[in-house]
Amino acid sequence: MFNGIIYNQGTIKSIRKSSKYVSGSLVIEIASSIRFNKTDIGESVCCDGVCLTLIRIKKKSFLFYLSKETLKRSNFKYAKIGKKINIEKSIFHGQKISGHYVQGHVDTRAKVKSIDIIDKSWNVKLELENRKLFKYLIEKASISINGISLTISKVARNFFEISVIPHTLKLTNLKDLKKNDLVNVELDIFSKYILKLSN
16 A cells, blocks of 8 residues: 655666566556665555566565456556656555555556646546546545645546646656656545445
8 A cells, every 4th residue: 555655766777577476567667866774675665656566686686476357457668767756665664645545456557638827736637538537536635646646627528637736746746747758647545445335
């Protein structure tokens, strides 16, 4: 479990197939200054909103396993060497929750339709790739975009909007977004469960 507050980033160093894992899956290496200990191997780490398992620690980089399901739902399917990645370690009991509960279970991708800069903040218009999930979008509800806890500022017929303040832009890879880029989306866990129970 994570809370969507990002203080660390990394850069994709390599993406490769591995005979140790299921066909179609990948191993990704991310270089970062974030610190892990050998005892952290096997732990869950949120990488661009996706809960990945840490499988190896190198001197200045870390290896994670990407399953076929992860590649199917996330933008790691299109990841390239050099891409910046948001990184968050899992939260522990008693830790302050500054964002919202993020599982790292990406529901779908969203395409950036437009970016408007208003007084140094970014107003980003997004379109969900999986249209069936549109019903879970609620104005002023929480949403995870590339692992970042954000608030939905507007929901329209074919898109939704988020506002990103300068502080968040400075600490995350959202500052690198361009029109037509794909981002990872995790819908608010409470909205999913409540809607499921009400049906």
